[in-house]
Amino acid sequence: MKTRLLWWLACLGQRMSIAQIDRAGDGLGRLFWLVLRSRRRLATKAIQEHLGLGEAESKALAYESFQQNCRSFLELLYVPKLDKAFLEERCTINRPDIIAAISKLERPIVLVSGHIGAWEFCSTIVREILGITRVTGIARKPKSEAMHVVMMRLRERPCISVIPHRNAARQVLRRLKNNEAAGFVVDHNTSSRESIFLPFLGEVAAVNKGPAILAVGAKALVLPLFLFREPGGRYRIHVEDPLDTTTIPGDREQQVQAVTEFYNEAVERQVRQHPEQWFWMHKRWKTKPDAETEPDSQATSMAE
Structure with a gap:
């Protein structure tokens, strides 16, 4: 019953234009700012502590972040309508040389992004702009089963599949070794056993x-x-120079360390450049090196 109701609401939402989604996201952001007081305080404090801004400036930036991220969530409704024409009409690319070079390669590609900007559109970009025929997004499963079902329906498209992150490793590795692409949103809090600090x-x-x-x-x-x-x-569309894992020196542990550092630094650069578009209300620093803490059940994917 919950699934049918959510899907009916999602179908209604899919009638909105992208401009209407932007306006609805701004309105929803204002509502969440008023209602989610603890998250409002968390976001403001995080900006103060990690960007070194004053209280008033941090509060204004946190408010804009609420609006931007509510747009991000509502953009999921528009994903089924995305096509190459939309991207060509509305998008510019910072490094077309990288896009051109990647599109000619027959290599496995691990795409990494963060909860910043219009992350729900990234998988379609990979398929339409890079010309990669099969893309797999790895997502954290939300607590609500009904929400999970609806989000999967919206995200999955021909040649784009989404799988829950639990027990996904073997399936994803097999697809990568078949020269496919897999996308990850890598800036969410996670457990210490899954992490490098x-x-x-x-x-x-x-x-x-x-x-x-x-x-x-x-x-x-x-x-x-x-x-x-x-x-x-x-x-x-912002891409950076890719890291070729076959060129990293050292043993496997050192290579994994180098790759983890690479994408962590890439996300950090973009958060500093576009702080208003990042998900500051997330408990990013919750897990500590000296204690196991259960991570937030934030659904994350690049098939978003």
């Missing part, structure tokens, strides 16, 4: 090493990819 915005954070393990095992390229909103309903 690294500095992130000036404080040690648990960084998921799973994508690095898979990238090294598949001898993959690791490509940071982000999609940022710009004025006038436009977007900018």
